[in-house]
Amino acid sequence: MTTTGEDTTAAQKGPWWWARWRSAVLDAGLASASAVECAFEGIRFADDAGIPMAAGIVFGVLAGSVLVVRRKWPIAVVLVSIAITPAQMGYLMGIVGLYTLAASELPRRIIGSLAGMSLVGMLIVMFVRVRQDMAHGELDLGDWFVPFASITTAIGMTAPPLLLGLYVGARRRLMESLRERADDLERELQLLAERAEERAEWARGEERTRIAREMHDVVAHRVSLMVVHAAALQAVARKDPEKAVKNAALVGDMGRQALTELREMLGVLRSGDGSGRHERAAVPLVAVGVAAAAAASRAVDEADGPCLDDLETLIGQSAAAGMAVDLSVEGDVRSYAAQIEQTAFRVVQEALTNVHKHAAGAKTHVRLAHRVSEIAMQVENEPPPEISSLASARLPSGGNGLVGMKERVSALGGVFVSGPTEAGGFRVSAVIPAA
Known part of the structure; x- marks a missing residue:
């Protein structure tokens, strides 16, 4: 400085x-x-x-x-x-x-x-x-010389040092002003760099949370279905070999789908991290942090994600795992922005996953309503039966499912509500603006 x-x-x-x-x-x-x-x-x-x-x-x-x-x-x-x-x-x-x-x-x-x-x-x-x-x-x-010599000498002894001093003083003040401005600019740049670093750290934290949420949505549902099918396979392996073979095939399909989605996501992250490594080496650390977070965010947005058309497949998978689930759609079916459809799909997916974890065998109702300026979804399950053949699955819970759903919906300006019903079941409701 x-x-x-x-x-x-x-x-x-x-x-x-x-x-x-x-x-x-x-x-x-x-x-x-x-x-x-x-x-x-x-x-x-x-x-x-x-x-x-x-x-x-x-x-x-x-x-x-x-x-x-x-x-x-x-x-x-x-x-x-x-x-x-x-x-x-x-x-x-x-x-x-x-x-x-x-x-x-x-x-x-x-x-x-x-x-x-x-x-x-x-x-x-x-x-x-x-x-x-x-x-x-x-x-x-002559007499003219007296005033001429007097005025010339007086001006010559006074004007040059006066003008030179005024010039030097003005130049000194200008240089001091420029130095002060340079100091102020450097302090502002330092403050901006600190704020940029804070924003970069915040963006990295947000991106980590988002990636973790995506990983949870991708893995939890598939793995939950795999565990349910594995429990069912264990129960019917000796009694009904044909059904056991069918369940084993479903477990394999679920595993392959989970691996495929994981590979796609990890591939997006690798491509966002590995490209342009040499070019970014010369960029300041703060700029790299911001660029990396932005690139990761764009990569997740641009990655192929699920949509509302995949809900029937999702419900069919849950039904194949032994869940009694039905889907009802209200209003005129139309397409929405990719982020809205992906969020709506993830809410239904996570709600069904929670039913598999905490209310195995309970009858579940999925409702989807297309309204003028919003889309609403509700997943409600009845109380689970006291004795369930799937109870031995013992699915673990990380406690982040409802939090992730609420974060997704709130990020789009929507409303998320969840809680137990009077009948002893559980209800998950979400409303997302269509715009």
Whole structure:
């Protein structure tokens, strides 16, 4: 990051009011040069004023040394230079003082007032000096030369340092402003990167949840039916070999379907993770996280999923496993968006899976209603029989089925309700907007 503001203040360490040692050395050198100049000019001033030469030299050294505080008190330096202008000394101090004053952060009215005072003082002193030189015969020119020389000298001693100081001050302020903007931009970029990383982590978590839900929907139903069929196969293996063979074939079909769906899903995940590996190596970690989550989300959306037309097959599989289940459809049958049909199918599938797990042998009713602006589904099972031939299946439950159904429906803006019925059964209801 750039070093401005507090960082710059902490990084710069110089004596007293100087930010850096080189600034102190420069000001000390300028003050020494100004003191030497004023000391030599003090000799002439002492001769003109009729005072001891030593007093004039000391006065010049003290006046010229004021330049050392030009960075801390530029107004004082300019006022001292204006004060000693009638003594015809302190020209270097006046030039440097005006430059420092113009480059400072002082209000423009103060800078303009002091610059005007310096200009007027220099103009008067030069006017008097040139007239004295012409009166003494040192200059033999016309009367026009007095105002010309006075104005030219006054402007030449005042305008250049003033304009240069204004330019340097404006440039310094511009550079500081650019540095501050760069710092602000870098902080904003860092904040955006942190937020992007948080969003990427959130997206990865959402995608993990979604993939887990898909895996649960794919595996739980198929495996539940396989376990039910295996239990039935065990019960009838000796009594009815022909039926046992049929059940074994159904178990094989269920296993192959489950493996096929798992391969398809894992293949989608592998293709989303393996492509463009070298190109993504040069991308920042946050961008990779966001891109990976987005790619996985698109892959799941684009993967071939079940639809409402597959409900009859689904119910037929449950019926083949020994469940007494019927399907009733209300309203005009029409097609919906793939995500809506897949969610509706998964709700019915998970509800039937729960019946296999917790109410084996119970009669189940599946109702599907096509309405104007929504699609509704309901799966309700009656109380299970006290003695069931499938009870030995002992299907485990992870407790995530109802949660997954509610998440799916809520993500589409729908309503999901589940709970026991008064008759002792269980009901799962969901309504999903058609748009």
